[in-house]
Amino acid sequence: MPNSLVFIGERPSHMEMQIKGKPDFYDAILLSKKSHHPSSNLSYHSIPLHQSRVTIHIRENNSQFNCYHQSLQLIEGEKKLSEEEAYDIFTNFAIMEDNKVAFLMHSGTKRIKLREKVEPRVLSVCEKQEI
Template sequence: MPNSLIFIGERPSNLEMHIKGKPEFYDALLLSKKSHHPSSHLSYHSIPFHQSRVTIHIHETNSQFNCHHYSLQLIEGERPLSEEDAYDIFTNFAIMEDNKVTFLMHSRRKRIKLREKVNPKNLLAHEKQKV
């Protein structure tokens, strides 16, 4: 699997793939170990980078995803892709180079909003004046 594009899912044929999940930190740890056991509960599939060009057609967005010499390119279909759609497509894949694994992920943490205090304290300063 070194130097390849990795996805989690099924590969019914050489020209078809069904993505079943997005790689996460635990997947990166498993893939980066040299003793990766292929019979894990998730099935990892790879597309080697040494192939001249790999084009993946994405049915949901009617777009294409090209992989060519360590370059990833997303080509819009009939309708323009939002930034969120494009980000969602890229998060389905991990890139493995030797024993290093890189992946893009959504942060599931919600931003914390600071509450405004209901009755903020007022500080007053004054000088005593001689009368």
């Protein structure tokens, strides 16, 4: 699958695809191995990127996703897409070039909370002196 747009799902016909999952780190490792052969339980499909432009029409929101000269472009349809909806479209695909795989992933709502800065402790020593 060199130089291709990869997705997880089914291809009922040459012109149609149904996305069933989003690629993750494990998928990137499997796809980057040269000896990878898709098994029946992992349904990776690829769209070759040797053409000058690949256009995918997305039915759910009547928009288009273009892959053109190593860039990705999302063209909105009648309804304006939110940032999350646009990001969700891009996370359905991985881009494979030779044995390198790139994909976007949503980190979720978990954020690393920075620890509050603790004031430095001041130690003092006092000796009891006799008078």
